[in-house]
Amino acid sequence: MAEQEFGGKIVIVTGAASGLGRATAxxxxxxxxxxxxxxxxxxxxxxxxxxxxxxxxxxxAVPTDISDAGACLALGPAAIAAFGRIDVVCNVAGAFRFDHASQITPDVWDMIHSVNVRGPFFIIQGAMPHLLESAGTVVNVASASAFLGHAYLTHYASSKAALVNMTKSLAMEYMQSPVRINAIAPGGINTAMTATPSIPDGIDFQLLARYSPLRGSSEPEDLTDLILMLAGPRGKSIHGACINADRGITAG
Incomplete structure (x- = not known):
């Protein structure tokens, strides 16, 4: 990565308090x-x-509840108030938890989908007029779970699949503009969110083992150069893509 590749650029990063968001920042x-x-x-x-x-x-820093659509719409204007332009939006924040499908409540379903799909959409919507002016970019963080049936993660996996399709749909809608919109799909990442997940009683660990990466989990820093590549001039040929970075989980 070239030093100062983003010199003078204004970048929004969600989920910046920890984990991949902090590493991306x-x-x-x-x-x-x-x-x-x-x-x-x-x-x-x-x-x-x-x-x-x-x-x-x-x-x-803008404290923002990504499950709040109004707060998401306000993030772009906050960036404009602070810096006068937006060049990159990185939707890194996510919500993750294990649940038996029979025990997922409407509130839990809505929380997962609001953070993982609705929030990123409204952040992009609020920033898009300014991204069009700057020929900017969007990078969404999806998951390998978007491409697999994932036991005990029906809400999470469906939200990430929706995020991937949202990325592609927006890329098509803005095909005639200079904006580029892409996603990455990591597998396991060693972060606080995944280090101590709450495992419900009665889970079949043989099913969970199907998703264990044979090459281990990624560190957050393993993924940041891919994000920066998609966000900057090195990724100028990439639009409407979701790049899997899952250490082989979805290979077979």
């Missing part, structure tokens, strides 16, 4: 970007902001 900052960071975890968000500012980066 660090990578963009190292490449020269000015950052708008969003997360509902205000303390974690402030820690990321403070870390990046201490390293000399220009950052603004």
């Amino acid at each position: 660090r990578a963009f900052a190292a490449a020269g970007a000015m950052l708008v960071l969003a997360d509902r975890d205000a303390s974690g968000l402030d820690a990321t902001r403070a870390e990046l500012e201490a390293a000399g980066n220009t950052v603004t």
